Amino acid sequence: MKLRRSFEEGHRRKLLIVVDESQxxxxxxxxxxxxxxxxxxxxxxxYVIEPGEFQNWAGVRQVQLEEETTKAKALFRLFRRKLSLAGFENIETEEIIREGRLAEEILKLIADDEDIALLVxxxxxxxxxxxxxxxxxxAGRMAGxxxxPIAVVPGQLSLDEIKALA
Structure with missing residues (x-):
């Protein structure tokens, strides 16, 4: 396992979240x-753009990539706005768009960026x-x-409850 650098001098710890349209x-x-x-x-x-069913049609694939990239950027704007409205306006965010299978891209990103210290x-x-x-x-066989580390936040918690836990 690769040693994380997120706590060494000159590195800033990053907490990774996966953005989609789920609640x-x-x-x-x-x-x-x-x-x-x-x-x-x-x-x-x-945000991960998953491969579509029209991989062999370059024009269709390009349109899909453009649409998904636009969707990702809109979600990033939405979540930055939500952070600001919830009192987190000074939080530094990084926006990453990758193309591939979701689980694989999460693992690749963590391997590529040694400053990622936690998946939330x-x-x-x-x-x-x-x-x-x-x-x-x-909870699966990859957990160990x-x-x-992975932090799992129950979906029914209020903002105040989440702030108190963190």
Missing amino acids: EVESALYYAASRVLRSSGSVAML LGASIDAKGPGPLVASFA GFPV
Whole structure:
């Protein structure tokens, strides 16, 4: 396992969240921002463009990439605005867009960026389960060998409860 550099001099600790349109992203975002506010660092927001079914059609793929990139940027703006409205306007954020399979891209990013110190996931309150990332990373067979700690934030917590926990 690669030694993380996030606590060495000259490095800033990053808390990684995965951005999508699910409700539980907000819980992860507020928890990460609360932790950063208390201990310094920044919040890295990752959006992954998953491969589509039209991989062989370059024109269609290019349009899909453009649409997904526009969607990612809109989500980043939305979450920065939500941070500001929740009292986290001074939190430094980083926006990362990658293309590939979600789990693979998360692992690649953590391997590439030694300043990532924590993956923060929001757990869904849906009866179907906590969500695919929580199920595979935090509770699945990868949990024991994951390269950074994982914080799982219950989706039903209020902003005040999240701030108190962080």
